[in-house]
Amino acid sequence: MSNEAFKSVAVDYETWKILTNWAEEECRSVSGQIKFLIRMHSPSDTLSEKDQYEIAHKTFLAQIRARAAGDEADIVVEKDPSCSEQPPLPFTPTTESSWIQHKCVIKWLRTSNTVRNQLLDTFIEWGGPLTNSELWALVPGSLNLSLRAVTKQSGAMFGHGYLKRRKSLSHSNDDKYQFEITPAGRKLVRERNTKRQKLKVAG
Numbered sequence: 001m002s003n004e005a006f007k008s009v010a011v012d013y014e015t016w017k018i019l020t021n022w023a024e025e026e027c028r029s030v031s032g033q034i035k036f037l038i039r040m041h042s043p044s045d046t047l048s049e050k051d052q053y054e055i056a057h058k059t060f061l062a063q064i065r066a067r068a069a070g071d072e073a074d075i076v077v078e079k080d081p082s083c084s085e086q087p088p089l090p091f092t093p094t095t096e097s098s099w100i101q102h103k104c105v106i107k108w109l110r111t112s113n114t115v116r117n118q119l120l121d122t123f124i125e126w127g128g129p130l131t132n133s134e135l136w137a138l139v140p141g142s143l144n145l146s147l148r149a150v151t152k153q154s155g156a157m158f159g160h161g162y163l164k165r166r167k168s169l170s171h172s173n174d175d176k177y178q179f180e181i182t183p184a185g186r187k188l189v190r191e192r193n194t195k196r197q198k199l200k201v202a203g
Contacts, residue, residue, distance in 0.1 A: 053169035057131070064137040104161030104184035109192040111199060115143060119153055120162060120189055123181040131168055131175035147174055154179050162188065 011019075016030075023033035109117060122138050123130065130138070136150040145153075151174050157163045162185035165177040181189075 050169045050171075054171060057134070057170060057175070060134060061137050064134070099164045099166045099180070101164030101182050102159060102161045104182065104188070106160050106188075109188045111192060111196050115145065115149075116153060116157065117189075117192070118143060119150070119157070120181060120185060123163070123179070124186065124189060129166075129178040129180045131170060131172075131178055133172065133175050135179070157185070161185070 019030050019033060023030045026033065026036075028036060109120075119135065119139060122135060126138060132151045132154055133147060135154065136145065136147045139145060139150070154163060158165050158179065161182060163179045164182050165179050168175055168178045170176065
């Protein structure tokens with residue numbers, strides 16, 4: 001789970017004791033009890049669309065990190081046709097959601113296991129849109145990529161027509177866009193896989 005902490009709230013001692021006792025009775029921490037009460041009793045329209053996106057985005061990253069650390073107990077998995085073991089896709093914005101893509105200008109991919117190839121494979125395995133930090137969380141740790149390197153790669157792949165993009169609702173500059181692989185990008189990956197298979201058979 002995410003360890004991020006935000007602004008503290010000052011309450012009187014009596015209220016604190018009530019919260020503490022109530023949380024103990026229901027086997028929760030005080031912060032867990034506050035979150036539970038908010039979920040149960042807050043108006044449904046309290047959060048803006050942007051805030052909902054940010055919460056879903058941070059939850060998504062926390063789930064990925066928990067999985068990478070082997071802490072499966074904190075992950076709630078929702079079944080999805082594209083990948084039955086992935087966390088749910090982040091909240092998709094309904095505003096500014098039109099995709100932009102360039103014409104694919106390169107007609108082949110290297111058969112070697114390059115960083116770009118592995119990033120494209122990650123998009124295909126995931127099956128949905130990803131921001132840069134989400135892509136960074138999903139790529140194998142063995143690549144040892146920084147978020148800045150992933151951001152540069154996704155920008156380049158968008159420019160070459162492998163990826164399409166649309167504006168997200170994130171506050172972060174790195175996550176200004178959601179990316180998804182284009183049909184042309186999928187075609188290049190299929191052709192690369194065919195070449196790899198032929199080389200394997202020939203070898």
